[in-house]
Amino acid sequence: MLAGPPQAEGAWGIAVTQPIVVGLDGSAGDEDAIRQAAVEARARRRPVRLVHALEIPLPFRVEPDQRDRVRTALVAAVETMLGEAARRIAAAVPGVPITREVVSGGPVPALLERTVGAALLVLGSGKRFDPTRMWLGSVARHLVRHAACPVLVARRPAPGEPTEGPATGRIVVGVDCTSVSADAVAFAFEEAALRGTGLIALHAWEPWNRLDRPDLDEVARAEEARHLAEALAGWSEKYPDVAVERMVVRDRPVLALTRAAAGAELVVVGSHGRADMALGSAGQALLRHAPASIAIVRPRRHG
Missing domain, CATH: 3.40.50.620 (HUPs)
Structure with missing residues (x-):
């Protein structure tokens, strides 16, 4: 952990078990993941666990005394991002327990570990598939194949894609x-x-x-x-x-x-x-x- 113990918000008077785990990577796809996480939390009455795995690719030329400063700034930025996500979910689902975690290391081990005992893992994909994006690249494929719970890849139709059909609302x-x-x-x-x-x-x-x-x-x-x-x-x-x-x-x-x-x-x-x-x-x-x-x-x- 980079930022101490997980930070929790809200209470429903229910056991904080089988959470909705949400993997956020700071991209545009996070918006869809946050939206779907709120839908699932409301429907299932489960707590939400927001997770960001932080890998810090510091240049070799960065002086040792500057590394901690860069690391601290990055962690602060991630905590701000998770805090905003938590506020949006709390506004949509009042009282839902929300945990925020900044984890040091790669997303695969961090998220796989947190799928054990989880109700669902939610990832964002953005409006269009992009094979260079983290969640729908090798990371997502690994998570889909090895997660201990169902994986929901959240997305909306891109411009030009159909938005209505026989399954509308179903x-x-x-x-x-x-x-x-x-x-x-x-x-x-x-x-x-x-x-x-x-x-x-x-x-x-x-x-x-x-x-x-x-x-x-x-x-x-x-x-x-x-x-x-x-x-x-x-x-x-x-x-x-x-x-x-x-x-x-x-x-x-x-x-x-x-x-x-x-x-x-x-x-x-x-x-x-x-x-x-x-x-x-x-x-x-x-x-x-x-x-x-x-x-x-x-x-x-x-x-």
Whole structure:
């Protein structure tokens, strides 16, 4: 730690457990991360933990007596940034407990450590994907694959990207009908219930039949619809207030999800599954192009 113990603000009279961890890097994407963190804190009634990992690349020519001065100035600037983020969240969610931390070192170990026992890790991406940005570069890929909790990459549509569509105001979950997407489905239903919104469960399939045989396509579509129904079995009973629309689409999964995401509050996918509904290379493409925030949910280890 660079700035002493974490600084906490606010109180709800609840246990400060399973926080919403927010990784802030001082970029434009922080605005979206702060906004989504406030939404999640309000919905889940969880505390917020703001984290900035500070790596200080001091030039070799800086005199030793100046290093501490530079370090102190940088830490002060980061604390100001975190303080402003805390004020914005507190204004949106009065009384929410907020912790601010400035951590010395790289963002990967700092954030991975703080995902243990967390409800969610929120990162910002800015309005457009940029492979040079920290969160959506190798750091984000590592966090998505190894975080101990779901990771939400917050973004808004960029100019020219669609802002309305069939999913406007709803949550979209990609379902590949394997056990890998089961936790993503669970997360999506819970999120929809907490936000008081509807849910689109989308399953996309690519036809094995390359011939012009509509009859075979109908058979395949019926089979895929059956798989989707099985993957969703029991969830509407658990969350009866969540209106669910099932979509079975003949298309590449990442394209189907990108199109369905227009206007969505959130897109939810699993990680490491078949049919590209999980976060592999196609999922990375979804992060680049989907005009909505995306939550990536890794399967939990049971037992």
